[in-house]
């Protein structure tokens with residue numbers, strides 16, 4: 130049983146829509162029949178105990194599961210009405226439209242500039258050096274990193290602090306001008322100050338991109354998201370406006386989880 | 393007493409010591425179960441066994457070295473030796489003939505004059521064997537009793553045994569290092585002698601290599617030992633032609649194995665490739681000399697290159713390149729595999745294709761390791777001997793034409809050492825100077841490569 134709570138859910142257009150999605154690793158089912166709309170204007174948080182399939186589900190939204198040979202996805206996942214798993218779907222285009230930020234910051238061992246320029250170059254988004262410079266500056270500015278790194282764009286991205294690296298990765302994702310940004314526990318490797326900066330950044334990006342964030346911190350979900358989905362054992366248990374889920378959960382398992390009885 | 397028998401006796405006595413030590417330790421541990429023993433009975437056994445076996449064997453080695461001297465002394469002191477001729481060579485011949493008969497190595501003496509010496513030899517050998525055995529046994533027994541008497545419940549047998557094991561390990565590792573060092577010293581020594589005949593400048597920068605082992609060593613040899621053609625041949629075959637083959641093929645196979653191959657394919661293809669590195673190079677040498685070289689010559693002639701040699705630099709270089717592929721590919725494979733998977737995911741998530749990811753992220757990230765692998769491969773290639781001995785020629789040739797015959801440093805080392813020249817002749821000594829240069833160059837290459845690899849590992853830990 131899935132409880133979808135429509136109170137306080139203003140009608141918005143769904144950027145992405147999944148219908149009865151199952152994900153398997155070999156014979157093992159990791160996601161069981163999940164149907165959810167990802168709104169374009171808001172931040173959607175996935176919460177739930179670890180191992181419940183949040184990352185698996187998130188990775189199926191930009192087909193990063195394709196890189197795991199044993200993974201198999203059933204059901205339909207649409208991006209603006211277009212089934213992303215249909216044959217003939219261009220995965221390169223899909224991933225340019227649905228960007229991703231990982232749990233552990235993973236800047237390339239290249240300069241800060243080249244880290245940002247990487248995506249625009251492979252997608253041919255910039256004509257000439259000036260256009261590329263502009264994209265780099267714009268992306269770093271949006272990620273709140275420009276002032277910290279503008280004098281050392283030639284330095285290696287791996288030389289930055291952990292929090293800066295993660296913002297660099299967000300800037301890298303922004304640089305290809307995506308419509309959706311998926312973030313898988315983006316703060317779990319960071320200290321509280323760096324975490325606060327990322328949360329601030331997510332706030333600033335809200336409305337411009339559809340953002341989906343997986344987090345194990347309920348405070349974080351409450352702070353940055355407007356929609357929350359609670360996952361348990363591969364199923365989506367409850368979904369609704371964030372304040373409803375946190376102040377007034379309906380399902381017993383949701384209640385137990387957010388009051389810290391397990392998880 | 394033969395060495396095998398001695399070893400056997402030492403092992404037997406050691407076993408007895410082991411059993412005795414163990415029994416004693418067990419006994420006093422049974423007698424007082426209230427205290428925790430410092431070491432288990434086995435260690436007490438090993439302690440005694442080591443004290444029996446090691447001094448016994450050490451003495452045996454010493455005695456075997458001393459005995460021939462002692463025997464000879466006693467024979468020379470005998471009456472029969474008085475009639476020996478003074479002339480050294482004949483004297484030595486007679487003595488060694490008599491000794492051969494006395495030890496049973498020869499059935500009878502060739503020269504009757506040696507016959508009276510047989511008996512003194514036999515006597516002396518027998519006498520010193522008995523003395524040696526008695527001494528050996530006494531040493532074994534004394535050591536056994538002494539070590540046995542030291543055993544008591546608080547005796548730290550384990551620490552002592554472990555110290556002995558550690559000493560053995562240290563000695564084992566020193567053997568390799570000291571040997572290398574010894575080789576280096578002798579190389580340097582002979583090289584200096586060579587430079588007494590030929591100036592280092594002429595050697596390192598001369599362009600004509602034409603040693604004549606039959607010439608008088610006193611004649612001025614400066615213009616005969618210009619090693620540039622050899623260095624060029626070595627670099628051309630080992631670092632240019634071989635690498636043109638090995639780098640692309642090695643890299644491509646590493647990329648295939650790490651990025652595209654099914655795990656099952658990788659599971660047998662990677663070891664198979666690494667087995668190639670274990671094929672004796674003489675086998676590649678046959679292949680180069682009997683198959684590749686004639687083929688290249690025939691192809692060259694058929695396209696109208698009449699002077700194509702059947703001992704071409706191209707044949708040796710191509711086969712050497714194939715031989716080197718596993719070195720390049722396995723280092724490249726390791727380096728690419730060491731790049732964290734999150735880099736690959738990050739790139740794919742940006743919408744990069746797999747080949748863009750390999751080209752723009754994985755290879756640049758793995759580059760230091762790949763370069764180090766190539767340097768190790770080059771140092772391997774320029775030191776390689778068998779392939780070039782069989783497929784390249786001995787004619788020094790400063791040329792850029794791969795179809796011509798060329799020679800390398802290693803080929804000349806072999807040629808100079810197996811020639812007829814005496815060991816005082818600069819031709820023979822030049823082999824040591826060449827070896828020394830080769831040693832230095834490969835040492836530097838390996839050193840740099842290992843440094844680079846170490847940096848690279850640190851960057852990703």
Ligand SMILES: Nc1ncnc2c1ncn2[C@@H]1O[C@H](COP(=O)(O)OP(=O)(O)O)[C@@H](O)[C@H]1O
Pocket residue numbers: 154159177178179180181182183184185186197199
């Ligand atoms: N690559 C994989 N191969 C097989 N099973 C996996 C793989 N990744 C995750 N799983 C399994 O899928 C389930 C969900 O994992 P995951 O999506 O990582 O959970 P979460 O992100 O919520 O902690 C877990 O039981 C996990 O063991």
Ligand SMILES: [Mg+2]
Pocket residue numbers: 183184185
């Ligand atoms: Mg996860």
